[in-house]
Amino acid sequence: MKQTLLLKKIFLFWSFSMLLTTAFAQTITGKVTDESGEALPGVSIVQKGTTNGTTTNAEGRYSLNVSSTSVVLSFSFIGYSSQEQAVGNNTTLNVSMSPSAESLEEVVVVGYGTQKRKDLTGAIASANLEAFREAPNVSILQSLKGSLPGLTIGQTNRAGQEASIQIRGVSTLNGNTSPLIIVDGLIFNGRFSDINPADVASVDVLKDPSSKAIYGSQAANGVILVTTKSGRTNQKPTITYSGSYATSTPTIDTKLLDREGYLQKVRDINYSNAYTKESGYTQLNPAWDFSNSDMNPQLLAGIPAGNDYDWYGNLTQPALITNHSLGVSGGSEKTTYFLSAGYTGEKGFVLNDDYKRVTARLNLDTQVTNWLTIGANTSGTFTDFSGDAPSVGNITVTSPLVLPRDEDGNFVINPVGDQTTNAFLPATNDNYNTQSRLVGNFYGVVKVPGVPGLSYRANFGNNVRFFKDFGSSIYGAGQTGSAYKTNAYQYEQTLDNILNYTKTIGKHNINATAVYGYNKVRYERTAATGKGFSDLDLSYNNLALAEVQNIESSAWKEALLYQLVSAAYSYEGKYLLKATVRRDGFSGFSQNNKTALFPSIGLGWVISQEPFFDVPGVDFLKIRGSYGENGNKVARYSSLAVVEAAEDSKYVFGDGSSTYIGRSVKTLANKDLKWERTKGINVGLDFAVLKNRIDGNIEYYNSNTFDLLWSKVLPQTSGFSKVLSNLGQINNTGFEFMIHGQPLKTNRFTWDLTVNFSRNRNKVVSLLGEDKDGDGKEDDLIASGLFMNRPIGTIYDYQVDGIYQLNDELPKGFEPGSYRVIDQNGDGKYAPADDRAILGQSEPAYSFGIQNTLSYGQFTLRMFVNSIQGGKNGYLGLNYPFGNLDTRGNATNSNWFDFYDYWSPRNPGAKYPTPWVGAPVGGRAYYQRNFVRLQDISLAYNFDKRLISKLKMQNLKLFVSGKNLLTLTKWDGWDPETGQGINSRDPYPVMKSYSFGLEVSF
């Protein structure tokens, strides 16, 4: 967006200079230096409005022939503010460049336009993408993680996995919680990782209600605006290549129980027989051996055979990530372009959990006539998930006493002897799984002649996605062979008509925008499955060869229609006002509530510009406040009653007869279902002090969400478990700040520090508005886990207090090794109505991120620390040995990881209980997930400009980086941030990685 502004300036100067042009020729020479007076090689110098240009040499000197005295030269260099100098009668032009863009001068994308940061009235955060360029990030989301206050990006632990995103906490119960993503001005549905991080020029996040109101109905969860790179006019072609290579291993070092650990576990499960009672179950009972346990014969056979197979070790590997990006950008007088290609290959931690992505992009902008500009942002993303990975659950349960292959080298199908299949089998499957996306966004801008400042823009966006998932397995369908093909297709179309008027009258600045547009999506899917093949030589390509054939298909469509009027006004750049009204209609709402209005207003006052303002050391101070309303859509078809012809409703009468299709009412209709509506204020302060050495902002917000979309729990006596409805009110308040400063700055050494902090509190203000129990207070909705004046994530459950020991007096139904559940009302019974208590909440109290950038000469060291803290009883997560341990037999025959510290008479002080003993109430313990993580660290070396300019390079950088190298937490198990504890059900570890790479541009 900076470029567009520049483009306008260039255009102005060009027009001006054209008037004065006379035939003339002279040579201009000069030297370009940086802010400390050092020569700057590689600076690009272009005669404005032409392709005539050159670059500075190793000494920072240049020489250029120009055609007239009216010529303006443009000096540009990456990382520095561009400058323009009129030649006039000079033959020497020395220029001192300064590092680019103080944050306040930045241009921010605000939706259907841009604004200077200093003119904003709302809370908009812009990401510092540069800080994470060296991290091995497959998705731009990973570069945003922890670095912006109020933006929470979830942790990922699978190859190509899309992280969850949350802006300023949760303001909804059942509504959609993901923010709206806008790429180059158009709604983007789907995976963030479809965007090549190398193509992204800027990411802006709209957080406050007034900024979000521009996107009305879809904005309640925040808006993320992504702008991709473009070329600049009169820029000579720049080719940039960057590549990196990363290797990663789990952040925690854990192993499945080995043979000895496994056998000890079996003894412990059967302690009452395997050990002698007289010894208090600490001395082995010589009369007992493993054949007296529930062990399957396959496992028993593994004991004398001496088997000790490391299933986990053999099915996992260090993950590898390879990244290559190539970009070309440039521009002539009227046309700019950016062309890029990228490749990312990720070889996952679990065998075959692979991911490959190829991206290509062309952004083009050309001025056709002096009143018409057209352009396109087009891209293609081709993602390949092919290859079946074993279910980690299968690996986990498999005992070290059995081997994957028999004596003949063939895979054993059910090595453990139960229905668990060999975890190696999926790797033998033929699998093809791809997702492709083609984006073609086209625009035209018309400057309305005769009306200066009035322009019309049309955006026409087309987004096509193809999903293909094909597979075949000779071991599928009980080894009779299975194969399937699933094809899906999604087409999305957006049309925006944008009318913009900009006018400056004296000290008054007006910028008004009107938008009329729509977005519609259509999806269809066809799937066919075959079971029972005589052979699978043709894999999934001829499903008709299957004995049992099954077909299914599905489809949906949805539509959004909107109108917007917005006006920004500023007086002397001191007093700022922005007002917006948006009207939205969405097909997913009930017939009577399809549309709604979303107004907003924002005010700003730049105090530091007032003549009376004279505070020494304060360079900039602005107060701003805003109010806005946003909506949250509901999933399509939510208001309709659904009658479903489900698989479960089919039946067959008689022997050898065919299928009868059954239908069942699945959901109740809600004819009044409407928008969930959030209204809120934001108050912010922007400042820069000590000659801009320190700058930052502070935000406070308070919003209320009404008519919450909520799946009301119904007694199933009604035949329905829930119904989607609107009710209640939730309040979100929060406080955020971001402070950036340079504690140290010398010629050679700079230390740049950014700290961000955010705290969000939500609470339920109102639910049904009923007081049925007559206590004078509005009732909680216990069945839905909602409590008045408590956070949404309130945990209401049994409280546990240690583990029952051998000699304890046990209440009915409990056994030693089960949790001691607190009998809250002391009646000797355990009932959900009486014995549960509020234990805390799942929401954290606050989070913070600290970014350090240290530069010394050509070296840059960056370090980013991220933390989420629960405060008192917050950020709680259930940590329990979920998995295949519900019965003694299953626990005996399953394996588990060595971090599960289970109870036994040998280990009475264990932290975790033994689920196989059963208990009348499922009391389970919650623990805090607090952590501090060294999320990113990198060291880059920028080669000396003088040196590389001899190689005709503009820039050459080598870097090494590390991700998730250190995590401090008390949480046991996989990772506090993913919330995965000691369970073995689906344990994909978070990875730590090391990478190295280079970036070069010509």
Next chain:
Amino acid sequence: MKPYISKIALLVFVMTLAAGCNEEDFLNEVPLDFYSPENSYTTEAHFEAALVDLYARVRDEQNISSNANEYTEVVGTDLAYNARLDNNRLGNYNNTITPQGGVPRIHWNNWYKVISNVNAIIARLPDSQVPQARQAIIDGEAKLFRAWAYRYLVHTYGGVPLVLKEATSPKSDFTRASREEVLNQIVKDASDAANSLPNVDAVIDGRLTNAVANHLLAETYIALKQYDKAIAAATEVIEKSNLSLMTKRFGSLRNSSGDVYYDLFRVGNQNRKGGGNTEAIWVAQYETDIPGGGLSSTGSRANQLERVVAPLPWTLKDPKGKLSAALDASPASTLNEGGRGASFVRPTEYYLYDIWGLDPKVDNRVITKADIRTSKYNIVRDFIYSNPESSFFGKSMIDFPTPQWVSQSWRWYPYPSKITTPGQHPEGVIDNPAKLTLKSTAGSTYRDMYLIRLPETLFLRAEAYLLKGDLEKAAADLNVVRNRANATPVTPSEVTLEYILDERARELIFEENRRLTLARMGKLVARVRKYNPLNGDDINDYNDLFPIPFAEIEANKDAKLEQNPGY
């Protein structure tokens, strides 16, 4: 300037036209891959589809295993208990039959969904395009499902909320009706069904008939202590519905060794039309590998009676401890091995010995009783080592017990053969066709399952006669069944409720909902204490009824749903 302005005006106009379509049409929501109630209850085919769903639901309810703690309609009663003697699978009433437990909740939810779907049919039928004559039949069929659901609910939970209207808006103010009110509603619905539904000969296999309605009426009238009406309803079934007990060998294995009782449970032999079975009254239909058939030859989680009840002799070593007791250490589709069991639930000694007059302490491998229901085909009382490489090949495990079995009796115990389908497993689960060994994916019982069989109607009439004081006729009805089994006839003076329960056990184990029968008669707790070695100590007086699921009480926020006493 003018041409520009007109060009631009044109452009704006075109754009606006493109976007500015009719808003109402643009935002109208049309479901593409599902139906709505408005367009789903108009034609006869629609109502037929709604009824088909109910059959599927009743079948699902019949075969719930893992989510409902493995056939709690039998396990934890006088007939069977958790073989592993641990705390799960109803190993202890105090941690399974609780308001927060899954067992009471899953059945409650399933049956009330049936009721809800029935109510939608009944409510929308009068305004549909279905011809009047057909309406009566559809109405009767739907009502019989509702009666069948309330039968389960009333006997299992006591008086439950009576929901008789279609739910079109959320409701959370249910209150319990009395047991009598629920029973009377069953009578009402079943009577309508008895009047409108066709006879067994007029329907396709698996479909509801007037015989089902009358059978249910007989049972319900007994609960209402209206014995004459019960007898009349049962008589409709027994004498006027063209039903009769099978007395000769029949069906798919009639030429193999066995007896007629064995034939009743072989593959393909349950249906009247398809299997020539004249005593089946209502059969839950299963087909393998057909959509809607419920079973898959590639392994399915449905109807896992075999997996739950059959023992695990193939997991044992021979007495020398070196070689496996069974061929290839694999389960086999034979009577000897019982299919692919998992030894979760084993029959009590009461079933295996007491009711046949046997002494559990002696060798019961060779039964001299004439009653065919305890023949070697119908209760497998021995395991023969089947590994040819073992020196014990062909020998009995009872003569040569392996130490492993001595210490872990749950790995093998006698079992009724009706839980499995020896020699008749589908190809897809067979590992080696020559050896009949099975894959791990086996475990389902691959046949149709009886919901009601004529002997049960005879037992109901016998019960009504007994309670009315007519012991002669009670004995006569029991003897119809006993005679077919070649058992010694019972004398009128021997007939008691306990005797009828014994006879039901002999004839109907793993067919009837034993828990329901015992609860209906008020005998659950006493008989569990008397005959169940595991649960005898932990069952409480109040466990004769299930608790109302706590989730229901909690969600029913606009009225109080009273909990059953004791919970």
